């Protein structure tokens with residue numbers, strides 16, 4: 001029987017949660033006996049090769065590409081998990097949420113103290129994904145099935161969650177593993 | 182005069198209370214933890230957060246303000262009440278800007294700890310991301326209203342313990358906020374680092390400068406044991 005597949009994505013995140021996945025250390029060898037990694041920055045597979053059991057999402061939605069990617073994951077994964085605070089509440093990127101987008105862009109590209117921009121223009125190219133008005137937690141864009149809080153969630157948290165799901169058990173994190181920092 | 186004793190039942194278990202005690206005080210002494218946020222021993226109960234809501238003879242009451250009366254039947258740890266508490270905690274998270282990952286109070290924060298205790302992985306309501314201000318004008322103390330849960334502890338402590346009334350609430354509804362008794366900022370008040378008001382904030386809204394992140398992760402108040410364990414270990 002083919003092994004179940006796992007996919008991962010980093011949206012508006014810092015890759016810290018992916019680092020935490022790698023932090024499960026030698027258990028990753030056990031994991032690849034149990035599952036195949038599909039679309040993920042870990043193996044650089046760009047497009048889903050088949051239906052996935054679990055999709056791990058790091059980061060919230062800050063631009064249209066993030067939304068597109070998140071929807072693509074929702075369509076292709078049975079279980080979608082918000083991994084880390086950015087996926088759950090927007091995290092640090094969401095600090096811009098009560099500042100109008102124009103002010104953010106002006107600060108980043110025109111007025112910031114270290115900005116050198118002789119053209120005086122805010123970059124705009126069809127290759128650059130459009131910023132959203134604010135950063136959205138993943139579950140405000142598509143349905144997410146589980147949330148693993150933390151910045152990042154510990155390797156143990158991720159491991160516990162994957163082991164439970166792969167064994168068809170309920171995901172019930174013990175006290176020590178629910179942390180928001 | 183000997184103190185009169187009353188007997189109340191919490192979740193079916195009889196506990197003794199002294200006449201005049203609130204349900205919360207009696208429960209604390211008996212080793213029964215009732216979750217709370219705005220209540221702090223030695224301060225006048227404010228009854229504002231509603232996290233301590235219990236059912237008394239079938240009616241909702243706040244345990245921190247309700248006197249214990251002989252024969253009372255109190256429900257505390259029921260699925261219904263835990264659900265309501267979870268909703269309140271969820272709302273407090275989405276109505277403020279709680280970025281625990283860089284908050285100095287993280288690990289020692291009562292709001293976070295109540296959420297952990299209830300096993301909350303993510304709030305179920307949409308985030309509001311309100312626009313709130315900060316005040317760093319005082320040399321030793323900092324206000325970050327993004328994290329204020331309007332519990333009133335600072336208001337009570339400043340008024341009743343410090344005798345200063347540095348803090349007061351202004352505004353209504355979502356506009357309500359903690360204000361200071363100066364024209365401009367906290368730096369213009371007579372607030373001192375040694376004031377009780379500087380110590381009582383359950384969250385990271387009033388914090389002392391230059392001591393953040395002093396305790397390593399793993400050793401902070403709520404890293405290993407849930408909030409309330411110290412009370413429950415008495416029973």
Ligand code: SF4
Nearest residue numbers: 279281284290384385
């Ligand atoms: S005050 Fe508490 S809940 Fe709010 S950000 Fe700080 S640690 Fe988190």
Ligand code: SF4
Nearest residue numbers: 329330332333335382
């Ligand atoms: S500043 Fe702190 S103590 Fe004062 S009302 Fe807000 S949360 Fe409570």
Ligand code: FES
Nearest residue numbers: 217230231233245
């Ligand atoms: S602790 Fe009783 S209402 Fe807040």
